[in-house]
Amino acid sequence: MKDPQNIAVIGVSGYTGFELAKILLRHPQAKSLTFYVRAAQGSHCLSELFPRLRGWGQAPVRALSVDAIARSEAGTAFLATPHEVSAELAPQLLDAGLRIIDLSGAFRFRNAETFRQWYRLPTPHAARLSEAVYGLPEFYSEQIAHARLIANPGCYATSVILAVRPLADAGYIGSGSSVVCDCKSGATGAGKELRRDLQFAELAENFKAYNLFSHRHTPEITEHTGLPESQVVFSTHLLPLARGILSTIYVTLGEPQSAESVESLFRKTYAGRPMMRIWKAGTLPELQHVAHTNFADIGFALDSSGRRLVIVSCLDNLGKGAAGQAVQNFNHLPGVEEQTGLQ
Structure with a gap:
Protein backbone atom coordinates (compact mmCIF):
# COMPACT_ATOMS: atom_id res chain seq x y z
CA MET A 1 0.00 0.00 0.00
CA GLY A 135 -15.74 13.90 6.08
CA LEU A 136 -17.08 15.49 9.23
CA PRO A 137 -14.60 14.12 11.80
CA GLU A 138 -16.56 15.31 14.82
CA PHE A 139 -19.06 12.55 13.99
CA TYR A 140 -17.34 10.12 11.62
CA SER A 141 -13.68 9.97 12.63
CA GLU A 142 -13.57 6.17 12.96
CA GLN A 143 -14.96 5.66 9.45
CA ILE A 144 -12.67 8.37 8.04
CA ALA A 145 -9.56 6.65 9.39
CA HIS A 146 -10.27 3.57 7.27
CA ALA A 147 -11.83 5.24 4.24
CA ARG A 148 -10.42 5.16 0.74
CA LEU A 149 -12.71 7.98 -0.40
CA ILE A 150 -13.56 10.94 1.83
CA ALA A 151 -16.19 13.48 0.77
CA ASN A 152 -15.35 16.80 2.37
CA PRO A 153 -18.56 18.52 3.55
CA GLY A 154 -19.90 21.82 2.27
CA CYS A 155 -19.05 24.96 4.23
CA TYR A 156 -22.62 25.95 5.12
CA ALA A 157 -23.50 22.34 5.88
CA THR A 158 -20.59 22.05 8.31
CA SER A 159 -21.69 25.16 10.17
CA VAL A 160 -25.32 24.03 10.47
CA ILE A 161 -24.75 20.33 11.20
CA LEU A 162 -22.31 21.05 14.02
CA ALA A 163 -24.89 23.33 15.65
CA VAL A 164 -28.06 21.29 15.10
CA ARG A 165 -27.10 17.63 15.25
CA PRO A 166 -26.44 17.45 19.01
CA LEU A 167 -29.95 18.79 19.62
CA ALA A 168 -31.51 16.41 17.10
CA ASP A 169 -29.66 13.39 18.49
CA ALA A 170 -30.74 14.28 22.04
CA GLY A 171 -34.39 14.70 21.02
CA TYR A 172 -34.44 18.35 22.13
CA ILE A 173 -36.07 19.76 18.99
CA GLY A 174 -39.84 20.20 19.14
CA SER A 175 -41.74 17.76 16.95
CA GLY A 176 -42.90 19.45 13.76
CA SER A 177 -41.34 22.81 14.62
CA SER A 178 -39.24 24.56 11.99
CA VAL A 179 -35.48 24.85 12.41
CA VAL A 180 -34.50 28.12 10.75
CA CYS A 181 -30.87 28.21 9.58
CA ASP A 182 -30.07 31.79 8.60
CA CYS A 183 -26.53 31.70 7.16
CA LYS A 184 -24.14 34.34 5.83
CA SER A 185 -20.88 33.76 3.96
CA GLY A 186 -17.96 35.72 2.58
CA ALA A 187 -17.52 35.94 -1.18
CA THR A 188 -14.75 33.34 -1.48
CA GLY A 189 -17.40 30.70 -0.88
CA ALA A 190 -18.68 31.39 -4.40
CA GLY A 191 -15.32 30.57 -5.98
CA LYS A 192 -13.24 32.44 -8.58
CA GLU A 193 -15.63 32.20 -11.49
CA LEU A 194 -15.99 35.49 -13.36
CA ARG A 195 -19.52 36.59 -12.51
CA ARG A 196 -21.09 40.02 -12.47
CA ASP A 197 -22.66 39.50 -9.03
CA LEU A 198 -19.21 38.84 -7.54
CA GLN A 199 -17.57 42.00 -8.87
CA PHE A 200 -16.41 44.55 -6.30
CA ALA A 201 -19.03 47.13 -7.25
CA GLU A 202 -21.79 44.56 -6.73
CA LEU A 203 -20.48 43.27 -3.37
CA ALA A 204 -19.20 46.37 -1.62
CA GLU A 205 -21.77 48.07 0.62
CA ASN A 206 -24.28 45.37 -0.26
CA PHE A 207 -25.82 42.31 1.41
CA LYS A 208 -28.18 39.88 -0.25
CA ALA A 209 -29.89 36.51 -0.03
CA TYR A 210 -29.53 33.88 -2.74
CA ASN A 211 -30.56 30.30 -3.67
CA LEU A 212 -33.48 30.20 -1.24
CA PHE A 213 -34.98 26.68 -1.11
CA SER A 214 -32.47 25.57 -3.74
CA HIS A 215 -29.03 25.66 -2.14
CA ARG A 216 -26.98 22.53 -2.82
CA HIS A 217 -25.99 22.08 0.82
CA THR A 218 -29.61 21.46 1.85
CA PRO A 219 -29.54 17.64 1.44
CA GLU A 220 -26.29 17.43 3.41
CA ILE A 221 -27.95 19.22 6.30
CA THR A 222 -31.05 17.05 6.31
CA GLU A 223 -29.13 13.79 5.88
CA HIS A 224 -26.65 14.46 8.68
CA THR A 225 -29.02 16.04 11.19
CA GLY A 226 -31.77 13.50 10.59
CA LEU A 227 -34.34 16.27 10.11
CA PRO A 228 -36.80 16.13 7.21
CA GLU A 229 -36.48 18.84 4.57
CA SER A 230 -39.96 20.08 5.48
CA GLN A 231 -38.69 20.99 8.96
CA VAL A 232 -35.60 22.93 7.81
CA VAL A 233 -35.67 26.50 6.52
CA PHE A 234 -32.18 27.13 5.13
CA SER A 235 -31.40 30.63 3.87
CA THR A 236 -28.06 31.80 2.52
CA HIS A 237 -26.67 35.32 2.19
CA LEU A 238 -23.57 36.88 0.65
CA LEU A 239 -21.57 39.20 2.87
CA PRO A 240 -19.33 41.99 1.52
CA LEU A 241 -16.19 40.38 2.94
CA ALA A 242 -13.74 37.74 1.76
CA ARG A 243 -14.12 34.82 4.14
CA GLY A 244 -16.13 33.48 7.05
CA ILE A 245 -19.54 31.94 7.75
CA LEU A 246 -21.90 32.96 10.53
CA SER A 247 -25.05 30.88 10.91
CA THR A 248 -27.83 32.03 13.21
CA ILE A 249 -30.09 29.07 13.92
CA TYR A 250 -33.52 29.35 15.52
CA VAL A 251 -34.87 26.27 17.29
CA THR A 252 -38.03 25.59 19.31
CA LEU A 253 -37.35 22.93 21.93
CA GLY A 254 -39.89 20.24 22.67
CA GLU A 255 -39.48 20.55 26.45
CA PRO A 256 -38.12 23.45 28.50
CA GLN A 257 -34.37 23.22 29.09
CA SER A 258 -31.95 25.20 31.20
CA ALA A 259 -29.04 27.06 29.67
CA GLU A 260 -26.76 24.79 31.68
CA SER A 261 -28.25 21.65 30.14
CA VAL A 262 -27.90 23.01 26.59
CA GLU A 263 -24.29 24.02 27.18
CA SER A 264 -23.60 20.65 28.78
CA LEU A 265 -25.04 18.88 25.74
CA PHE A 266 -22.72 20.73 23.36
CA ARG A 267 -19.70 20.21 25.60
CA LYS A 268 -20.42 16.50 26.02
CA THR A 269 -20.95 16.03 22.26
CA TYR A 270 -17.67 17.70 21.37
CA ALA A 271 -15.52 16.60 24.29
CA GLY A 272 -12.07 15.75 22.94
CA ARG A 273 -12.74 17.37 19.55
CA PRO A 274 -9.85 19.85 19.23
CA MET A 275 -11.36 21.99 16.48
CA MET A 276 -14.60 22.72 18.37
CA ARG A 277 -14.93 25.67 20.76
CA ILE A 278 -18.12 25.90 22.80
CA TRP A 279 -18.89 29.29 24.30
CA LYS A 280 -20.49 29.84 27.67
CA ALA A 281 -24.26 30.18 27.71
CA GLY A 282 -25.29 33.66 26.64
CA THR A 283 -22.01 34.53 24.91
CA LEU A 284 -21.73 34.54 21.14
CA PRO A 285 -18.86 34.05 18.69
CA GLU A 286 -18.02 36.43 15.85
CA LEU A 287 -16.38 35.99 12.46
CA GLN A 288 -13.18 37.66 13.63
CA HIS A 289 -12.78 34.88 16.20
CA VAL A 290 -12.50 32.15 13.55
CA ALA A 291 -11.00 33.92 10.51
CA HIS A 292 -7.91 32.13 9.14
CA THR A 293 -8.37 29.20 11.56
CA ASN A 294 -9.82 25.70 11.44
CA PHE A 295 -11.97 26.22 14.53
CA ALA A 296 -15.75 26.02 14.63
CA ASP A 297 -17.21 28.18 17.41
CA ILE A 298 -20.70 27.65 18.82
CA GLY A 299 -22.55 29.94 21.20
CA PHE A 300 -26.22 30.29 22.07
CA ALA A 301 -28.90 32.18 23.95
CA LEU A 302 -32.00 30.63 25.54
CA ASP A 303 -35.10 32.64 26.40
CA SER A 304 -36.77 32.66 29.82
CA SER A 305 -39.29 29.98 28.80
CA GLY A 306 -36.46 27.51 28.19
CA ARG A 307 -37.89 26.60 24.78
CA ARG A 308 -36.74 29.28 22.34
CA LEU A 309 -33.11 28.69 21.49
CA VAL A 310 -30.89 30.76 19.19
CA ILE A 311 -27.52 29.26 18.22
CA VAL A 312 -24.68 31.13 16.54
CA SER A 313 -22.22 28.92 14.66
CA CYS A 314 -19.09 30.50 13.17
CA LEU A 315 -16.28 29.14 11.02
CA ASP A 316 -13.93 30.16 8.23
CA ASN A 317 -15.40 28.91 4.95
CA LEU A 318 -11.92 28.24 3.55
CA GLY A 319 -10.68 26.67 6.80
CA LYS A 320 -13.09 24.43 8.70
CA GLY A 321 -15.51 24.87 5.80
CA ALA A 322 -13.12 23.51 3.16
CA ALA A 323 -9.31 23.15 3.06
CA GLY A 324 -8.72 23.01 6.81
CA GLN A 325 -11.34 20.33 7.26
CA ALA A 326 -9.82 18.36 4.37
CA VAL A 327 -6.47 18.35 6.19
CA GLN A 328 -8.23 17.47 9.45
CA ASN A 329 -9.62 14.44 7.62
CA PHE A 330 -6.21 13.64 6.14
CA ASN A 331 -4.69 13.51 9.63
CA HIS A 332 -6.73 10.40 10.34
CA LEU A 333 -5.07 8.48 7.49
CA PRO A 334 -1.54 8.28 8.98
CA GLY A 335 -3.09 8.26 12.47
CA VAL A 336 -1.70 11.56 13.75
CA GLU A 337 -3.55 13.98 16.02
CA GLU A 338 -6.55 15.53 14.32
CA GLN A 339 -5.32 19.09 14.73
CA THR A 340 -1.83 18.46 13.31
CA GLY A 341 -0.80 21.30 11.01
CA LEU A 342 -3.92 23.29 11.83
CA GLN A 343 -2.98 25.26 14.92
Missing part, protein backbone atom coordinates in the same frame (compact mmCIF):
# COMPACT_ATOMS: atom_id res chain seq x y z
CA LYS A 2 1.25 3.47 -0.87
CA ASP A 3 2.26 5.86 1.89
CA PRO A 4 -0.61 8.32 2.51
CA GLN A 5 1.93 10.97 3.54
CA ASN A 6 3.09 11.25 -0.07
CA ILE A 7 0.51 13.66 -1.43
CA ALA A 8 -0.79 14.71 -4.83
CA VAL A 9 -2.96 17.83 -4.97
CA ILE A 10 -5.11 18.21 -8.07
CA GLY A 11 -6.29 21.78 -8.54
CA VAL A 12 -4.71 24.77 -6.85
CA SER A 13 -5.96 27.77 -8.82
CA GLY A 14 -9.13 28.35 -6.78
CA TYR A 15 -9.43 29.90 -3.33
CA THR A 16 -9.86 26.51 -1.66
CA GLY A 17 -6.96 24.93 -3.56
CA PHE A 18 -4.62 27.76 -2.64
CA GLU A 19 -5.68 27.60 1.02
CA LEU A 20 -5.05 23.85 0.95
CA ALA A 21 -1.59 24.41 -0.53
CA LYS A 22 -0.65 26.86 2.23
CA ILE A 23 -1.66 24.39 4.94
CA LEU A 24 0.02 21.36 3.38
CA LEU A 25 3.29 23.18 2.68
CA ARG A 26 3.69 23.60 6.45
CA HIS A 27 2.25 20.24 7.47
CA PRO A 28 4.76 18.13 9.43
CA GLN A 29 3.32 14.84 8.12
CA ALA A 30 3.47 15.75 4.42
CA LYS A 31 6.55 13.82 3.27
CA SER A 32 6.23 14.92 -0.34
CA LEU A 33 3.89 17.26 -2.19
CA THR A 34 3.22 17.53 -5.90
CA PHE A 35 0.61 19.83 -7.41
CA TYR A 36 -1.16 18.93 -10.64
CA VAL A 37 -2.91 21.57 -12.76
CA ARG A 38 -4.52 21.67 -16.19
CA ALA A 39 -2.63 24.82 -17.18
CA ALA A 40 0.82 25.14 -15.63
CA GLN A 41 1.53 28.30 -17.67
CA GLY A 42 5.14 27.21 -18.01
CA SER A 43 5.60 26.96 -14.24
CA HIS A 44 7.52 24.11 -12.66
CA CYS A 45 7.26 25.23 -9.03
CA LEU A 46 4.28 26.40 -6.97
CA SER A 47 5.97 29.69 -6.10
CA GLU A 48 6.18 30.49 -9.82
CA LEU A 49 2.40 30.26 -10.03
CA PHE A 50 1.95 32.14 -6.76
CA PRO A 51 4.70 34.71 -6.04
CA ARG A 52 3.30 35.04 -2.53
CA LEU A 53 4.79 31.61 -1.79
CA ARG A 54 8.36 32.52 -2.75
CA GLY A 55 10.77 31.22 -0.16
CA TRP A 56 8.54 28.44 1.14
CA GLY A 57 6.33 27.18 -1.69
CA GLN A 58 8.93 25.15 -3.56
CA ALA A 59 6.75 22.11 -4.27
CA PRO A 60 6.73 20.90 -7.90
CA VAL A 61 3.90 21.68 -10.31
CA ARG A 62 3.03 19.18 -13.04
CA ALA A 63 0.54 19.02 -15.87
CA LEU A 64 -2.48 17.01 -14.83
CA SER A 65 -2.13 13.36 -15.79
CA VAL A 66 -3.90 10.48 -14.07
CA ASP A 67 -1.24 8.10 -15.39
CA ALA A 68 1.55 10.24 -13.94
CA ILE A 69 -0.16 10.37 -10.54
CA ALA A 70 -0.76 6.62 -10.61
CA ARG A 71 2.93 5.97 -11.39
CA SER A 72 4.11 8.35 -8.66
CA GLU A 73 4.66 7.49 -5.01
CA ALA A 74 1.58 9.45 -3.97
CA GLY A 75 -0.70 7.57 -1.59
CA THR A 76 -3.21 10.39 -1.01
CA ALA A 77 -4.82 12.68 -3.56
CA PHE A 78 -6.66 15.86 -2.64
CA LEU A 79 -9.14 16.93 -5.31
CA ALA A 80 -9.72 20.68 -5.20
CA THR A 81 -11.59 20.49 -8.47
CA PRO A 82 -15.09 21.23 -9.80
CA HIS A 83 -17.78 18.65 -9.05
CA GLU A 84 -17.83 17.15 -12.53
CA VAL A 85 -14.02 16.89 -12.64
CA SER A 86 -13.91 15.08 -9.29
CA ALA A 87 -16.62 12.71 -10.48
CA GLU A 88 -14.38 11.80 -13.44
CA LEU A 89 -10.99 11.67 -11.70
CA ALA A 90 -11.73 10.07 -8.33
CA PRO A 91 -12.72 6.61 -9.65
CA GLN A 92 -9.56 6.45 -11.79
CA LEU A 93 -7.34 7.39 -8.86
CA LEU A 94 -9.10 4.92 -6.58
CA ASP A 95 -8.42 2.19 -9.12
CA ALA A 96 -4.74 3.24 -9.08
CA GLY A 97 -4.59 2.57 -5.34
CA LEU A 98 -4.71 6.11 -3.95
CA ARG A 99 -6.85 7.34 -1.08
CA ILE A 100 -8.95 10.34 -2.06
CA ILE A 101 -10.07 13.44 -0.20
CA ASP A 102 -12.51 15.25 -2.47
CA LEU A 103 -13.39 18.86 -1.70
CA SER A 104 -16.21 19.04 -4.25
CA GLY A 105 -19.80 17.94 -3.78
CA ALA A 106 -19.48 14.93 -6.08
CA PHE A 107 -19.40 12.22 -3.40
CA ARG A 108 -21.38 13.74 -0.53
CA PHE A 109 -24.52 11.68 -1.15
CA ARG A 110 -25.16 7.95 -1.27
CA ASN A 111 -27.97 8.42 -3.77
CA ALA A 112 -26.97 9.44 -7.29
CA GLU A 113 -30.41 10.96 -7.83
CA THR A 114 -29.80 13.38 -4.96
CA PHE A 115 -26.66 14.62 -6.70
CA ARG A 116 -28.43 14.87 -10.06
CA GLN A 117 -31.37 16.76 -8.56
CA TRP A 118 -29.40 19.34 -6.55
CA TYR A 119 -26.30 19.77 -8.74
CA ARG A 120 -27.94 19.23 -12.14
CA LEU A 121 -24.93 17.26 -13.34
CA PRO A 122 -24.49 13.73 -14.72
CA THR A 123 -23.32 10.94 -12.43
CA PRO A 124 -20.60 8.88 -14.11
CA HIS A 125 -19.36 8.15 -10.57
CA ALA A 126 -22.65 6.65 -9.32
CA ALA A 127 -21.13 3.20 -8.74
CA ARG A 128 -18.54 4.65 -6.34
CA LEU A 129 -20.86 6.73 -4.15
CA SER A 130 -21.31 3.89 -1.65
CA GLU A 131 -17.54 3.90 -0.97
CA ALA A 132 -17.46 7.49 0.23
CA VAL A 133 -17.36 8.52 3.88
CA TYR A 134 -18.73 11.95 4.78
